[in-house]
Amino acid sequence: MANRNPIALALLSVLALSLPVWASPTVPVLIVGASDLPELTVLGARLSAVAQGSAHAGATLPMSTPLTVRATGHGLEVRRGDQPAQIVHRLTIAPQSNALTLQWGTAHKAVAAPVTISLRKGRLWVVADIAEDTYLGGVLAGEITPSAPWEALKAQAIVARSFLYQSRERHGVHQALVCDQSHCQRMVAASAVALALRKAVSDTAGLVVTGAHDTPVPVYYHASCGGTTTAVRQVFGGPDWAHLRGVADPVCATEPGWTVSQPLGACLAALTKSKLFVPAGATDFTVTDRSGTGWPITVSVAAPLPKQLDAYTVWLAFGAAWGWGKVPGLHYDLHREGDVVLITGRGLGHGIGLCQRGMMGRAAMGHKAATILAHYFPGTRVHAR
Numbered sequence: 169m170a171n172r173n174p175i176a177l178a179l180l181s182v183l184a185l186s187l188p189v190w191a192s193p194t195v196p197v198l199i200v201g202a203s204d205l206p207e208l209t210v211l212g213a214r215l216s217a218v219a220q221g222s223a224h225a226g227a228t229l230p231m232s233t234p235l236t237v238r239a240t241g242h243g244l245e246v247r248r249g250d251q252p253a254q255i256v257h258r259l260t261i262a263p264q265s266n267a268l269t270l271q272w273g274t275a276h277k278a279v280a281a282p283v284t285i286s287l288r289k290g291r292l293w294v295v296a297d298i299a300e301d302t303y304l305g306g307v308l309a310g311e312i313t314p315s316a317p318w319e320a321l322k323a324q325a326i327v328a329r330s331f332l333y334q335s336r337e338r339h340g341v342h343q344a345l346v347c348d349q350s351h352c353q354r355m356v357a358a359s360a361v362a363l364a365l366r367k368a369v370s371d372t373a374g375l376v377v378t379g380a381h382d383t384p385v386p387v388y389y390h391a392s393c394g395g396t397t398t399a400v401r402q403v404f405g406g407p408d409w410a411h412l413r414g415v416a417d418p419v420c421a422t423e424p425g426w427t428v429s430q431p432l433g434a435c436l437a438a439l440t441k442s443k444l445f446v447p448a449g450a451t452d453f454t455v456t457d458r459s460g461t462g463w464p465i466t467v468s469v470a471a472p473l474p475k476q477l478d479a480y481t482v483w484l485a486f487g488a489a490w491g492w493g494k495v496p497g498l499h500y501d502l503h504r505e506g507d508v509v510l511i512t513g514r515g516l517g518h519g520i521g522l523c524q525r526g527m528m529g530r531a532a533m534g535h536k537a538a539t540i541l542a543h544y545f546p547g548t549r550v551h552a553r
């Protein structure tokens with residue numbers, strides 16, 4: 169019998185310890201936490217709950233529903249029916265069958281995974297441990313129709329998985345890798361995930377977009393580019409990734425444009441609300457600098473003391489003030505006409521990386537998922553991570 173090599177064993181244990189948190193088969197997804205949420209109710213047939221707190225460390229709370237959890241200055245206040253309230257600092261709840269439901273205000277969310285509720289900055293912070301494939305299926309359900317061409321479904325699954333693996337810094341310091349909103353990738357409830365979407369996830373298992381030496385590279389995607397994608401550096405700044413430069417996308421070139429009209433005052437108020445400096449006596453806006461592919465970089469505000477603003481930041485300010493779909497894309501132009509500012513543009517979203525409209529068109533023309541991804545991420549290939 170061969171001796172076990174102690175060095176190899178030691179190395180194995182070091183490797184096991186150094187595995188990053190996102191390598192686990194589940195994904196910690198922030199389910200609730202983006203808004204000011206003082207109280208929620210947990211509904212679900214058979215719950216087993218474990219509370220961790222100074223007074224109730226490790227105590228298993230009797231199964232009981234509904235369970236009301238409230239943020240207080242002392243910790244989480246947990247109430248079950250007529251029972252006296254308990255204060256704990258963390259609560260883990262597992263559905264024993266199907267899903268549990270979280271309810272707050274008029275909103276509710278079904279979650280088929282264990283959920284941990286804690287406090288962050290006085291608000292409830294709810295993280296669900298969701299199996300990776302379930303998470304990716306939920307993302308696909310939010311991003312693409314199951315009747316899309318098969319190679320488009322596969323391309324979307326690969327790009328969603330790539331995005332997940334690059335997202336570790338987004339919420340990582342607070343026990344969540346990603347949130348279920350479009351800030352990361354929007355995820356819908358598992359019950360709404362069609363078979364074709366689940367198959368696209370399982371058929372591409374482990375595949376991501378990779379660059380040199382088959383190392384995973386950052387990816388982004390958007391709904392429609394309007395004819396050309398844009399370079400990541402011109403929008404987010406940071407490294408000038410070669411695979412995230414703008415590429416031509418003739419599939420989208422015939423896409424009709426859009427026009428949004430807003431009073432000048434509403435535009436100025438939107439900028440101020442987002443804490444952008446707006447000069448006194450502002451009278452007009454113009455895009456004064458564009459990328460080689462026509463995407464706006466700088467917006468100038470006409471005023472006695474004119475001001476230049478970053479075009480992406482202006483777009484975010486409009487979205488924050490009026491709702492994210494109001495000015496649908498970053499490829500915009502704007503100018504004043506009478507009392508209003510006309511914002512015209514084409515494409516939907518930030519224009520970086522994969523264009524989903526182009527992806528659908530290319531898949532319908534018979535392109536394979538890897539070919540589609542290599543078009544939008546030049547110099548990359550699809551490889552197991």
Ligand SMILES: [Zn+2]
Pocket residue numbers: 338339346347348349351352353
């Ligand atoms: Zn997020």
Ligand SMILES: [Zn+2]
Pocket residue numbers: 392393394395396417419420523524525526
């Ligand atoms: Zn496109």
